[in-house]
Amino acid sequence: MSRTRIKICGLTRPQDVRAAVDAGADAIGFVLYPPSPRHVSFDQAAELAALLPPFVTAVGLFVNPDPGFVDEALRRVPLQLLQFHGDEAEADCARYGRPWIRAARVRAGVDLLEFAACHPGARGILLDAFVEGYGGGGKTFDWSLIPAGLDRPLILSGGLDPENVREAVRRVRPWAVDVSSGVEVAKGIKDAAMMAAFIAGVRDADG
Numbered sequence: 001m002s003r004t005r006i007k008i009c010g011l012t013r014p015q016d017v018r019a020a021v022d023a024g025a026d027a028i029g030f031v032l033y034p035p036s037p038r039h040v041s042f043d044q045a046a047e048l049a050a051l052l053p054p055f056v057t058a059v060g061l062f063v064n065p066d067p068g069f070v071d072e073a074l075r076r077v078p079l080q081l082l083q084f085h086g087d088e089a090e091a092d093c094a095r096y097g098r099p100w101i102r103a104a105r106v107r108a109g110v111d112l113l114e115f116a117a118c119h120p121g122a123r124g125i126l127l128d129a130f131v132e133g134y135g136g137g138g139k140t141f142d143w144s145l146i147p148a149g150l151d152r153p154l155i156l157s158g159g160l161d162p163e164n165v166r167e168a169v170r171r172v173r174p175w176a177v178d179v180s181s182g183v184e185v186a187k188g189i190k191d192a193a194m195m196a197a198f199i200a201g202v203r204d205a206d207g
């Protein structure tokens with residue numbers, strides 16, 4: 001069984017990027033969505049992404065972006081993966097010719113298999129809670145709503161933290177987990193000990 005990959009999202013400080021990498025994160029998410037309190041500018045994101053060693057993925061996070069905004073981000077920030085977290089259709093994501101993951105905000109009545117079918121080009125589907133402001137809400141969703149038979153990597157997100165991540169991994173067995181609020185002392189300010197505890201919990205659940 002392959003180990004669960006780990007994305008930590010919403011980093012804004014170099015020391016937090018270094019701590020996340022040292023703790024074993026596989027991917028680092030940069031919020032390129034100005035309304036978010038975790039938003040970073042292209043220059044900030046470029047500085048932070050430059051700290052990533054080989055084999056740690058820089059993820060650019062967008063919410064319903066104008067195409068020109070993403071084009072400029074791709075010119076100025078060394079991103080290996082795009083994450084679309086709004087209401088984007090397949091074509092809105094595919095137009096950049098870069099690998100992407102597509103977030104689904106989960107609540108009762110959302111057909112996740114249909115959602116995935118509407119996003120055939122997405123490398124993975126990130127399942128997040130349905131929160132105000134699109135994401136980063138620190139809220140879990142009912143994991144029993146996750147259907148069997150998703151045809152590509154599932155990234156479990158939404159309200160994960162060092163205390164619940166073992167149960168999350170053991171129950172859902174996702175390809176990856178994603179966390180933001182659960183390893184923070186304030187929005188955008190990550191805590192090294194909390195990140196290390198989160199990753200240790202994932203490794204513990206992987207066995």
Ligand SMILES: O=C(O)c1ccccc1NCC(=O)[C@H](O)[C@H](O)COP(=O)(O)O
Nearest residue numbers: 009036135136137138158159179180181
């Ligand atoms: O992090 C944000 O501020 C954010 C704002 C708007 C859309 C998405 C956002 N984050 C996307 C992520 O991938 C978060 O890690 C995910 O929503 C989980 O957040 P949390 O529940 O706080 O762990």
